[in-house]
Amino acid sequence: xxxxxxxxxxxxxxxxxxxxxxxxxxxxxSEPAPSASAEPAETPAPDAGSVEITAKDTAGGVLPxxxxxxxxxxxxxxxxxxxxxxxxxxxxxxxxxxxxxxQTATGSPLHEAVADQDVIxxxxxxxxxxITDPFKAAKVLLQAKDDKTGxxxxxxxxxxxxxxxxxxxxxxxxxxxxxxxxxxxSRRMQxxxxxxxxxxxxxxxxxxxxxxxxxxxxxxxxxxxxxxATVPKPDPSDKPTHQPTDSPSSPDGxxxxxxxxxxxxxxxxxxxxxxxSVAAASSGESTPKAPAGSLAHTGADATPWLIGxxxxxxxxxxxxxxxxxxxxxxSPTGSSTEV
Numbered sequence: 001x002x003x004x005x006x007x008x009x010x011x012x013x014x015x016x017x018x019x020x021x022x023x024x025x026x027x028x029x030s031e032p033a034p035s036a037s038a039e040p041a042e043t044p045a046p047d048a049g050s051v052e053i054t055a056k057d058t059a060g061g062v063l064p065x066x067x068x069x070x071x072x073x074x075x076x077x078x079x080x081x082x083x084x085x086x087x088x089x090x091x092x093x094x095x096x097x098x099x100x101x102x103q104t105a106t107g108s109p110l111h112e113a114v115a116d117q118d119v120i121x122x123x124x125x126x127x128x129x130x131i132t133d134p135f136k137a138a139k140v141l142l143q144a145k146d147d148k149t150g151x152x153x154x155x156x157x158x159x160x161x162x163x164x165x166x167x168x169x170x171x172x173x174x175x176x177x178x179x180x181x182x183x184x185x186s187r188r189m190q191x192x193x194x195x196x197x198x199x200x201x202x203x204x205x206x207x208x209x210x211x212x213x214x215x216x217x218x219x220x221x222x223x224x225x226x227x228x229a230t231v232p233k234p235d236p237s238d239k240p241t242h243q244p245t246d247s248p249s250s251p252d253g254x255x256x257x258x259x260x261x262x263x264x265x266x267x268x269x270x271x272x273x274x275x276x277s278v279a280a281a282s283s284g285e286s287t288p289k290a291p292a293g294s295l296a297h298t299g300a301d302a303t304p305w306l307i308g309x310x311x312x313x314x315x316x317x318x319x320x321x322x323x324x325x326x327x328x329x330x331s332p333t334g335s336s337t338e339v
Contacts, residue, residue, distance in 0.1 A: 062087030065107025152176025
């Protein structure tokens with residue numbers, strides 16, 4: 001009897017325990033799990049873009065080994081690389097915005113790098129660029145020479161071009177040379193040269209010469225000129241000198257143009273001087289004065305003495321004749337005597 005009581009009590013306790021625990025479980029339900037929608041939503045990241053570059057030259061050939069640098073809007077490096085064998089280079093995973101593209105090397109000694117440029121990257125898109133590197137200019141040396149001696153000549157002007165276009169004009173300086181840069185658009189080009197002004201004292205070189213030039217390579221162009229046949233101009237200082245003649249000049253100082261005129265002038269001058277001498281003798285002057293500006297005449301001073309002597313002889317002859325006539329008239333024999 002006691003044993004059964006104990007077992008019944010244990011069962012009762014067990015049942016009682018079950019009854020006590022069950023209401024507690026239903027009276028305190030567990031807290032619900034937090035919902036994902038209750039948390040604040042995060043802003044999704046924007047889609048990235050990219051830049052794809054193709055490097056070429058002006059002839060259309062690709063340029064492998066060209067080096068490029070990409071900078072963001074803050075000036076920070078966003079990418080760096082060089083073109084592959086096909087001239088391609090890609091900058092991936094770029095945030096949208098404006099970038100600065102710089103070319104630091106062309107990968108070829110024949111080409112020049114292009115200037116910096118801006119690149120715009122848009123979300124989810126690829127910005128494709130074709131970079132065209134120009135060829136380096138050819139270096140031209142012009143010479144103008146004497147065609148006989150080879151002497152370099154200054155003052156020659158030439159035009160250099162291709163097709164119908166003139167690309168460069170050069171004029172030789174004091175040393176007979178000139179230099180310049182000739183733009184080229186391929187690895188080998190043909191040009192022409194035409195002289196438009198010759199050096200002083202030389203004829204124009206008329207033929208149109210042709211030559212070839214490449215990027216960055218020096219080339220020498222020579223034109224030859226022949227001297228022109230010129231008549232020397234008279235020197236203004238070499239004026240003819242007047243040679244004095246032996247003919248006497250006129251009283252007014254002017255010389256005669258012809259021999260007959262000179263003789264007439266001389267005779268007139270002599271007559272005038274003789275008249276002046278007679279007048280001077282009658283006035284008691286011993287020596288007549290020569291007119292101013294006249295030349296001396298040999299024997300001019302003896303003219304008055306000759307005239308006086310002739311008068312004495314005439315007078316003496318006349319007296320002798322008269323005496324002879326008188327003697328013949330008074331002769332006793334009556335004969336006449338001839339003298």
